[in-house]
Amino acid sequence: MDLERFEKMDSFSVIRWALEEFKDKVTLASSFNVEDIIIIDIMVKEAEALGMEKEKLRIFTIDTGRLHEETYKVIEKVISKYGVKIDFYFPDYRDVEEMERKYGPNLFYKSIELRKLCCNVRKVKVLKRALNGFKAWITGLRREQSVTRKDIKKVEIDEINNGIFKINPLVDWHDVDIWNYVRENRVPYNELHDRGYSSIGCAPCTRAIKKIEDFRAGRWWWESPESKECGLHVEEE
Numbered sequence: 001m002d003l004e005r006f007e008k009m010d011s012f013s014v015i016r017w018a019l020e021e022f023k024d025k026v027t028l029a030s031s032f033n034v035e036d037i038i039i040i041d042i043m044v045k046e047a048e049a050l051g052m053e054k055e056k057l058r059i060f061t062i063d064t065g066r067l068h069e070e071t072y073k074v075i076e077k078v079i080s081k082y083g084v085k086i087d088f089y090f091p092d093y094r095d096v097e098e099m100e101r102k103y104g105p106n107l108f109y110k111s112i113e114l115r116k117l118c119c120n121v122r123k124v125k126v127l128k129r130a131l132n133g134f135k136a137w138i139t140g141l142r143r144e145q146s147v148t149r150k151d152i153k154k155v156e157i158d159e160i161n162n163g164i165f166k167i168n169p170l171v172d173w174h175d176v177d178i179w180n181y182v183r184e185n186r187v188p189y190n191e192l193h194d195r196g197y198s199s200i201g202c203a204p205c206t207r208a209i210k211k212i213e214d215f216r217a218g219r220w221w222w223e224s225p226e227s228k229e230c231g232l233h234v235e236e237e
């Protein structure tokens with residue numbers, strides 16, 4: 001398949017193609033950042049246009065056990081506004097118990113290795129389980145979000161997840177596009193965005209940023225920009 005052709009397509013067309021091509025074998029990975037909720041808004045509209053039942057759209061989220069209360073609030077809002085079903089996935093309790101007994105509950109502040117261990121237990125291993133059986137997944141990644149994301153394509157082959165398709169329909173959106181879409185389409189969003197959080201993940205590892213700071217400066221702010229991925233989107237060394 002010629003993946004370059006997707007670069008010329010807009011986000012709506014890419015999502016429509018994904019729903020038509022993969023049907024219930026494509027799933028959205030949602031952490032309920034504003035980008036993910038925009039994608040849900042577009043998926044619901046495109047599903048209606050295609051005559052698909054929106055209840056059949058596949059959307060999953062990983063509840064790491066360390067999320068902000070505000071994230072749960074926006075999840076409830078999304079379910080109630082769009083009538084979509086969310087597949088919740090949790091980490092394996094045995095892995096979490098072993099990790100916390102060995103290193104304590106806040107191990108992520110102690111070293112990059114322990115932070116990556118926590119991301120692996122609470123996110124990466126769970127992602128593998130969540131993607132099992134799917135032919136494609138959709139993400140809300142954007143190129144301007146960080147140095148580690150500047151080369152992302154709209155449609156890629158995901159070598160770290162069994163070679164399934166990875167679809168990134170908002171890669172070329174800028175902040176201004178995001179917030180214009182939210183306003184024009186009354187998209188619900190996590191109230192932490194209004195308090196200076198640009199990228200929202202687990203509560204202990206996310207903080208608000210100043211306007212002059214990099215988009216992902218609030219994630220694992222004690223680390224350098226090059227190490228700031230949790231392993232969901234890049235292969236860990």
Ligand code: SF4
Nearest residue numbers: 108118119122202205
């Ligand atoms: S973001 Fe923090 S709390 Fe969440 S999984 Fe990674 S290290 Fe653990």
